[in-house]
Amino acid sequence: MLGRSVRPAMTEALMTRTNLDDGILTALVYRFYARARADAVLGPIFEARIADWAPHLDRMVAFWSSVALMTGRYHGAPMPAHVGLPIEWEHFERWLDLFRETAVETCPAEGAAHVIACAERIARSLNMAVENARPRTVPSLHDPRRP
Numbered sequence: 001m002l003g004r005s006v007r008p009a010m011t012e013a014l015m016t017r018t019n020l021d022d023g024i025l026t027a028l029v030y031r032f033y034a035r036a037r038a039d040a041v042l043g044p045i046f047e048a049r050i051a052d053w054a055p056h057l058d059r060m061v062a063f064w065s066s067v068a069l070m071t072g073r074y075h076g077a078p079m080p081a082h083v084g085l086p087i088e089w090e091h092f093e094r095w096l097d098l099f100r101e102t103a104v105e106t107c108p109a110e111g112a113a114h115v116i117a118c119a120e121r122i123a124r125s126l127n128m129a130v131e132n133a134r135p136r137t138v139p140s141l142h143d144p145r146r147p
């Protein structure tokens, strides 16, 4: 089977369609987090939680490889990592602005469009998870003092 790739067909097809590979995704992740850390609003939120950046960046490269190319490299749970962070939708908008900017500069056009669409979808579900996990601000209809 000379010349036949060992990559699963789905990853192969995504790589062909998007012109992305793990090298480009690594550059994307490193550049994006350099910007996020330097950002006046997002920077302090990251610095308060992440002491050792090397493992975080490795995990994020595996995450993007799994999301964009379906390589199955990431085995984690993004939802609980964000629950409890002091973030609102405006923070996700800022995150997405920086991500879009970095993706357009770092990836081929088809690849940038692909990772941006994935990021927008995931940002929306993370925001919902963060909001859902907050204590209810609407009072319960049931008053426990009454039978």
Ligand code: HEM
Binding pocket: 042, 045, 046, 049, 050, 059, 060, 063, 075, 076, 077, 078, 081, 082, 085, 087, 091, 092, 095, 118, 119, 122, 123, 126
């Ligand atoms: C307001 C925007 C965001 C902030 C401030 C933020 C912040 C953080 C922080 C502080 C962590 C580390 C948590 C810990 O280890 O204690 C983390 C982890 C992570 N974030 Fe975000 N994040 C944001 C948006 C996003 C978005 C939009 C994505 C995906 C597109 C994402 C994907 C991840 C992933 C995959 C992890 C690793 C989870 C794990 O396996 O431990 N984040 N984030």
